[in-house]
Amino acid sequence: MRQAGRSLPEYRVIRERHSFFEVANEPELCAEVTLQPVRRHDVDAAVMFADIMTPVVGMGIEVELVEGVGPVVEHPIRTAADVERLFVPDADEAFAPVLEAVRLVRSELPATGPSRGTSTRPCSPRRGTSSSARHSTCSHGPTVDRATSSTSVTACCRRPTRAT
Numbered sequence: 001m002r003q004a005g006r007s008l009p010e011y012r013v014i015r016e017r018h019s020f021f022e023v024a025n026e027p028e029l030c031a032e033v034t035l036q037p038v039r040r041h042d043v044d045a046a047v048m049f050a051d052i053m054t055p056v057v058g059m060g061i062e063v064e065l066v067e068g069v070g071p072v073v074e075h076p077i078r079t080a081a082d083v084e085r086l087f088v089p090d091a092d093e094a095f096a097p098v099l100e101a102v103r104l105v106r107s108e109l110p111a112t113g114p115s116r117g118t119s120t121r122p123c124s125p126r127r128g129t130s131s132s133a134r135h136s137t138c139s140h141g142p143t144v145d146r147a148t149s150s151t152s153v154t155a156c157c158r159r160p161t162r163a164t
Contacts, residue, residue, distance in 0.1 A: 010040075020051070024049060027098075031104035034046050035105060046109060053071050
């Protein structure tokens with residue numbers, strides 16, 4: 001539904017005046033574009049308009065959205081020193097705009113109307129912050145070690161190793 005919203009004329013009007021990150025980070029704008037497909041198509045759920053790079057921006061990584069390319073990280077995370085400069089933000093502060101947008105959307109939906117958020121594999125933002133490529137993707141998801149039946153979500157972009 002978020003993808004479908006991009007084709008709506010009312011969404012395009014907002015995007016003519018505001019960048020993607022402005023829309024994603026301003027609760028009123030975020031709520032508005034989240035609700036546009038709901039109003040237009042009279043569907044029973046809203047999919048929150050959000051960006052998968054929000055957590056990494058909160059960690060102090062500068063991300064630019066390049067039209068036709070996607071998120072671009074000026075200084076990719078490649079060394080231990082790069083990792084050391086990162087920080088874990090206070091969630092209430094870093095995600096306040098997202099949480100407020102969720103509250104605004106919920107106030108507009110019927111009490112029985114669900115809203116949906118989506119998530120991504122951890123490797124999507126990780127690959128985007130560590131790669132020198134302007135756009136990179138992850139071709140596989142979390143790995144399962146069949147010998148121990150354990151799942152590793154942090155190993156999704158590298159081959160799992162087996163203990164001997």
